[in-house]
Amino acid sequence: NQRIIFNEMPHGLPNPKTSLIVDNTLSIDLDNVPLEGGILVKALAFSLDPYMRNRMRPVDIQGDIDAFPLGETITGFSVAVVLRSETPLIQAGQYVYGFMHYQRYSVIPSIDANALGMKGLSLQVLDNKYNLPWRYYVGILGMSGQTAYYGLKDISNPKPGETLYISAACGAVGHLVVQLAKAQGLKVIASCGSDQKVSLVKSLGADHVFNYKTADTAAELKAHGPIDIYFDLVGGPTLEAAINNLACNARLVICGMISQYNLGTNEAYGIRNLWLLNRYRAKMQGLVVIDWADKYLDEFHDTVPRDLAAGKLKYLEHVYHGMDRVGEALVDLLVGNNIGKSVLVLEDD
Numbered sequence: 001n002q003r004i005i006f007n008e009m010p011h012g013l014p015n016p017k018t019s020l021i022v023d024n025t026l027s028i029d030l031d032n033v034p035l036e037g038g039i040l041v042k043a044l045a046f047s048l049d050p051y052m053r054n055r056m057r058p059v060d061i062q063g064d065i066d067a068f069p070l071g072e073t074i075t076g077f078s079v080a081v082v083l084r085s086e087t088p089l090i091q092a093g094q095y096v097y098g099f100m101h102y103q104r105y106s107v108i109p110s111i112d113a114n115a116l117g118m119k120g121l122s123l124q125v126l127d128n129k130y131n132l133p134w135r136y137y138v139g140i141l142g143m144s145g146q147t148a149y150y151g152l153k154d155i156s157n158p159k160p161g162e163t164l165y166i167s168a169a170c171g172a173v174g175h176l177v178v179q180l181a182k183a184q185g186l187k188v189i190a191s192c193g194s195d196q197k198v199s200l201v202k203s204l205g206a207d208h209v210f211n212y213k214t215a216d217t218a219a220e221l222k223a224h225g226p227i228d229i230y231f232d233l234v235g236g237p238t239l240e241a242a243i244n245n246l247a248c249n250a251r252l253v254i255c256g257m258i259s260q261y262n263l264g265t266n267e268a269y270g271i272r273n274l275w276l277l278n279r280y281r282a283k284m285q286g287l288v289v290i291d292w293a294d295k296y297l298d299e300f301h302d303t304v305p306r307d308l309a310a311g312k313l314k315y316l317e318h319v320y321h322g323m324d325r326v327g328e329a330l331v332d333l334l335v336g337n338n339i340g341k342s343v344l345v346l347e348d349d
């Protein structure tokens with residue numbers, strides 16, 4: 001039973017060859033493995049996400065989410081097909097999405113109605129009524145898409161004609177924020193890390209897009225702002241530049257700080273201009289995707305797959321085939337070599 005294990009503690013950027021590795025030593029008897037009232041699933045695709053870097057730390061150091069224990073199978077968002085079931089709630093042949101072990105076959109014991117009803121981290125049985133590829137459920141139809149949707153819907157509180165700035169705009173969350181914001185009548189300023197990404201984000205409808213590696217972010221925001229909504233995916237100097245260019249009553253969605261994830265504790269960028277939040281009467285709020293599922297997941301499932309199937313939304317994804325590409329794929333994501341959502345595909349559907 002192939003699985004991905006956390007093999008080496010990184011200092012700075014993880015080593016793509018040794019930090020996450022594939023282990024083939026476990027075997028599983030698919031016909032007889034006990035299910036304990038649960039299900040046996042075969043994984044089809046795994047999500048690759050920046051927060052995984054935060055989990056690659058010693059278990060005794062507290063974080064937002066549990067650390068990966070060294071030598072053990074990593075976990076994350078996965079889509080899988082059910083091979084056997086001992087619960088009336090799920091049938092063999094159905095597809096499920098949720099937090100699982102990153103291994104080819106997994107037993108998920110004791111599924112109860114309560115767990116299925118909780119929309120945060122629990123397993124969801126997928127209906128896929130628009131017949132989209134199953135792997136989309138670890139991307140635009142999963143946690144990444146939901147992050148964009150919830151953050152724009154609620155914390156941003158957008159009004160048509162307002163200006164939104166989104167960083168990491170060609171990534172998994174960012175490229176959906178761009179499109180949802182345009183659909184709601186906002187002016188969108190976007191930044192990303194290459195000229196190829198700039199062209200792609202422009203093609204998604206953003207009004208002004210710049211390459212933050214070659215342009216001066218503060219000058220771009222000054223010229224095209226002020227900003228009513230900043231959807232922050234990167235933190236650091238970009239957040240500081242955004243705060244310098246806010247409109248009165250601005251909202252800041254603090255969603256991610258990828259520019260800081262590979263730094264040591266003493267290297268973190270210190271934001272120097274927080275007092276401007278007072279001058280601009282601005283609100284800054286943290287977004288954690290799972291908090292909003294109870295309120296918006298049904299609405300998300302009613303609208304985003306429909307709009308994707310109708311071609312109203314475009315999906316950029318960066319697909320890696322095979323578990324052995326996990327280390328390379330994670331590092332690509334952390335340094336910006338990915339275009340759109342990074343997905344590890346085990347089996348195409």
Ligand code: NDP
Nearest residue numbers: 050171172173192193233234256257258259287288289336
């Ligand atoms: P992406 O697909 O956007 O990939 C990460 C991107 O970050 C890279 O492609 C790169 O793009 C950019 N990046 C890397 N280093 C830097 C840097 N130093 N400065 C600026 N940009 C950088 O990832 P996701 O869409 O999955 O995640 C985006 C952010 O949202 C992350 O911070 C993540 O942790 C956060 N997040 C938070 C969630 C929550 O619930 N709070 C849920 C999901 C994601 P480029 O080429 O443009 O530099």
